[in-house]
Amino acid sequence: KQEVTQIPAALSVPEGENLVLNCSFTDSAIYNLQWFRQDPGKGLTSLLLIQSSQREQTSGRLNASLDKSSGRSTLYIAASQPGDSATYLCAVGLTGGFKTIFGAGTRLFVKA
């Protein structure tokens, strides 16, 4: 059974700091991995999608990496801003089906 874990559960950093969010999964048989952002009480906004054959994806100040063999992904946020404050969720798409399994998220607070 695939399990997705995100560490840390919560993080508070000063503005301008570079930071790394971690995601681990127990079964390497994944089709893709996606990072999302969620503001309180709102839907999810897609940040980056990494296919299983890829190692990383970049968008602006965000960089996501994927290491299937070790069951890990990281989301790197450069030069954090107060507007980055949100919950960040990672989700794995499973092979052999169409399920997506989410982690519980990391709540990020960037202090001005």
Next chain:
Amino acid sequence: DAGVTQSPTHLIKTRGQQVTLRCSPKSGHDTVSWYQQALGQGPQFIFQYYEEEERQRGNFPDRFSGHQFPNYSSELNVNALLLGDSALYLCASSSTRATQYFGPGTRLTVL
């Protein structure tokens, strides 16, 4: 181009009642997935619809059912509501196995 839309935004029901939630996918998307998100947790996969058929189901009881229409819009029905069904219900659309785009969600409160 409108993104994924969901209705209603909020809903209050009592135990034992039935509820129907609606989702319109992003233009060009043919796949709709439904998720339940309890407070402080990640979304839990309920099921996915493609070509008007339920293609995959998560670990949810039969009280949860759905439908997809020829225009790809979808409904989620929940019967015999329990207090534990209170959650944010999210709809996501995609082309198969591509990036999922989420709607704003429907907040369901069961009293």
